[in-house]
Amino acid sequence: MADDIEKLIRPHLVGFTGYSASTSPDTLKGKVDVPLASLVKMNANENPYGCSPRVLKALAAYRTFNIYPDDGQQELRKMLAGYAGSPAECIVAGHGSNTLIDSIVKLFVGPGDEIINSVPTFDIYSFSTEICGGKVINVNRGDSFAVDVKGIKSAISPRTKLIFLATPNNPTGNVIPPEDIVEIIETGLPVVVDEAYYEFSGETVMPLTTKYKNLIVLRSFSKWAGLAGLRIGYGVFPPLIAPYMMAIKIPHNVSVAAEIAVRESLADVDYLQGRVEAIIKERSRLYDALQEISWLKPYPSQANFIYCAVQKGSAAELHLQLQRKGVLVRYFDKPLVKNSIRISVGKPEHTDAIIKALREL
Numbered sequence: 001m002a003d004d005i006e007k008l009i010r011p012h013l014v015g016f017t018g019y020s021a022s023t024s025p026d027t028l029k030g031k032v033d034v035p036l037a038s039l040v041k042m043n044a045n046e047n048p049y050g051c052s053p054r055v056l057k058a059l060a061a062y063r064t065f066n067i068y069p070d071d072g073q074q075e076l077r078k079m080l081a082g083y084a085g086s087p088a089e090c091i092v093a094g095h096g097s098n099t100l101i102d103s104i105v106k107l108f109v110g111p112g113d114e115i116i117n118s119v120p121t122f123d124i125y126s127f128s129t130e131i132c133g134g135k136v137i138n139v140n141r142g143d144s145f146a147v148d149v150k151g152i153k154s155a156i157s158p159r160t161k162l163i164f165l166a167t168p169n170n171p172t173g174n175v176i177p178p179e180d181i182v183e184i185i186e187t188g189l190p191v192v193v194d195e196a197y198y199e200f201s202g203e204t205v206m207p208l209t210t211k212y213k214n215l216i217v218l219r220s221f222s223k224w225a226g227l228a229g230l231r232i233g234y235g236v237f238p239p240l241i242a243p244y245m246m247a248i249k250i251p252h253n254v255s256v257a258a259e260i261a262v263r264e265s266l267a268d269v270d271y272l273q274g275r276v277e278a279i280i281k282e283r284s285r286l287y288d289a290l291q292e293i294s295w296l297k298p299y300p301s302q303a304n305f306i307y308c309a310v311q312k313g314s315a316a317e318l319h320l321q322l323q324r325k326g327v328l329v330r331y332f333d334k335p336l337v338k339n340s341i342r343i344s345v346g347k348p349e350h351t352d353a354i355i356k357a358l359r360e361l
Ligand SMILES: Cc1ncc(COP(=O)(O)O)c(C=O)c1O
Pocket: 045, 095, 096, 097, 098, 099, 122, 166, 168, 169, 170, 194, 196, 219, 220, 221, 222, 228, 231, 232, 233
């Protein structure tokens, strides 16, 4: 009977509610006092400058979208190798780095296996683990969201399959000191260092991938290259693991459009780097301006967003009030990210808009 169909779902997924991604501005009709076109979108860590103009031109000129992309990612892996400074055979690209996280978990984690998460952090690590029937072992971060290295080491069990580390971390924006990452890698367990925001921090452990055969480094084109909508990310994997990642990925997992976008972005790195620098400069102006708001506590950030504790009133309410005024931010109200908001760094006019809106409240 159709009504019984839910009984056939894997039992651990019955009632599973998924990942709560930021809402699209289209869903806000009637809920905001400004035209949708003038919304200031500071809720999804997107690049306000867009992608390289070379990408737009090349996509408009391309004619053979009827042909599948190269499933072996030969050219793509070579191009990414040049940018990452790693051998092409160690690189695997995906439809956003999210899908690589999902494949890594699929490769290592079975029912009852464990991953170690340094929380608060990006929710996709636990999302993918739960879908695979794995168990998430959360180790709380300490002061200023520093990773608790000792805590991570003592959380290791015979069932630990992966340790996830985001640096800079989402939503808190802080980086992990390299010596802490090394200490965790030296446990010998597979360690995934997620560097989705690397271009905004300038700090990377990529050179360590030649030394440690248990280190995976993930990167994304969503943020620095402004390609969030096209979906492209990549990882540098140990030589023994990259072929498995290629084997288990969904065929043709990177579109021709995304491959073109990578080529053109990499041909325009100086232009894109200029935009990254503008965002870094704006991050510092936004941080200073947020510090002037007595009831907000912004945390220093090495990413393209700033996490703030809301010290008076409710963050959920603040998010709605800002939304009314046409400024979108992300808010959190979970045990480790209580009553807080995350503001993506935009252009100078976006900083002006949010600061004006906050002052008016
Ligand atoms: C820490 C972290 N890793 C990975 C991603 C996913 O990026 P992508 O757009 O490449 O899937 C994000 C996106 O917000 C992120 O914050």
